[in-house]
Amino acid sequence: MDTVPFWALLLTLVCLIILSAFFAMAETALMSANRHRLRHLAKRGSHAAMTTLWLLDRTDQVLSLVLIANTLINALATALVTTIAIATFGHEEAVLAITTGAVAFLLIVFAEIAPKIIGATFPERIALPAALVLKPLMAVSKPVIWFVNLFVTALLRALRIRKETKRDHKLSPEELRSMVLEGGNFIPKKHQSILLNLFDLEHMSVEDVMTPRAQIESLNLAQSIDEIKRQLTTCYHNKLPVHDGEINRIIGILHVRKAIGLLNEDEELTIDHFRALLTPPYFIPEDTDVLMQLQYFQENHERLAIIVDEYGEVQGLVTLEDIIEEMIGEFTTSTPAAARADNVSWDEHGTCLLEGSTTLRDINKQLDLRFALDGPKTINGLLLEYLQDIPEASVCLKLNDCVIEIVQVKNQSIKVVKLQRPATASGNPTRFG
Incomplete structure (x- = not known):
């Protein structure tokens, strides 16, 4: 303490906490960054986005750098605080315990939780500039990272865990569909509907x-x-x-x-x-x-x-x-069939009168029902398949919790049915009436 001023030690401690916070925030931001947005920025010539994608392709090395740096920084911070406490208050056990608890609290709040929350909240805004700092640090620390990863690789092999050399970041149709649904604030509703219909066409x-x-x-x-x-x-x-x-x-x-x-x-x-x-x-x-x-x-x-x-x-x-x-x-509504298709909707009493030739796909789409589409294509076909007979009029049955009344039968087919809006979307077929 005679050679190093007290304020210099405190300043060093603050710098260590800030540095630890930077690594924690950068790590979280990198892991939370949207790769598709980064690729878009990279195609527009953003050097920071290109660097970020380069780092994300080397996740194991980035994590090694961050963990090594944070471990060393936290150890230095703890040792520095202990030195300050001993020099100020002596070798009192109670003081050392309080000091250790205090430095742990500071590191948890200011170097772990708060930075990681900030990094997760603003991933791209933080990851892009942070990547420009992490890349040269990785180059400088490459021998240390290589040495540490030797032991990590040996441990993984002992546990028979295979490390993926390259991850596939392609999105499945279901994931793309979810992205379109979640992007409602950025995609006009009509465009969103068209994109969702394109996914449906695949099946x-x-x-x-x-x-x-x-x-x-x-x-x-x-x-x-x-x-x-x-x-x-x-x-x-x-x-x-x-x-x-x-x-x-x-x-x-x-x-x-x-x-x-x-x-x-x-x-x-x-x-x-x-x-x-x-x-x-x-x-x-x-x-x-x-x-x-x-x-x-x-x-x-x-x-x-x-x-x-x-x-x-x-x-x-x-x-x-x-x-x-x-x-x-x-x-277009140039044909009578097109005009009839537009009338598929619930009335004020929760019922809907339909022609037997109405397709199940239109019924599901416009009435928000869940009839299976891998069998008959029309409501007439669905009812005939279930009943295994050509029914008389005034027969009711229940499919997927939806009550269906057969109103008119003509020429060996069901011409008109009436649907009652279901309270739930599930249920087993039941016939009554």
Whole structure:
């Protein structure tokens, strides 16, 4: 104490605590930093972000540096405080105990808890400048870190713990979905909805978005010319599948505008005039993935595909617009089916009247229900599968805690049902009534 002033020792103690706080704060900030945001900054030319990512690829060395530095600093701080206490108060055991407790309290509060909370609260703001300091320190301390890690590696091998050389930081679709949901304050709601729909498309086939066979508007060349003219003048669509006789014999696709132009000509029309306007039909299997089909549409320059099963029977059709609407939502109500789809909602009494052809996907999306989608695609199909019979009207049953009343049955199918909003979202199938 005769050679070192008392104030110098206190100043050294404060510096040691600040240095320990820096390492603790830098470590927490680095571990909490958002790697995707750092990559974005690095692509924009941020040297600090590049350095931070470089350190994060060497997590074991960073942790070794921080732990070695903090251990040495804490030991020096404790020894320094003990020296000051002995020089000031002598070798009193009570004083030494109080001094040790005091320095432990200072280190816990000012060099551990508070810095780590700050580092976790502002990770990128602290990690970027801290990385510029830690990288040269790692270069200087490399021999020490290497020596310490020799023993660490030997211990891990003795415990049969394999150290990962490189971590995979790619996000799974579920993690990306969670990020989109949690980014509500930064992503407009409409954009968020589109992104979530894209994730859903990964698990969908064309069968989920197709227009079913019973709802296809097609042109039958086996009917009279007058019937064909009447159908073309009242058509809702730009293109029509054309068949000769029954619908499984589709022979082409007719562009309605070209056919309308044909109607305005003076010459007498025959079936051959319409056949000359047909383009070859485009057939696809019913289990084709929606995203894959979107790619096929682009590669083949098609906008409409006929969906067939393993026996070649027509199951429905899908258009480019159907897939786009599944991604961005309904953008047209030009057809009666589209207008009906918009009416899927609970009324003030908690009930909803639906057509049997309403898809379970629309019901789940618009009524917030949880019907399984890996089986039948419509509410009619779901009920027929569960009942294993074509029921009479006024039959009620309970599926997933949702009471369903069959209102109308016609032509071997359920035409109208009424749903009662459930109090919960779970439950086993129960039939009553």
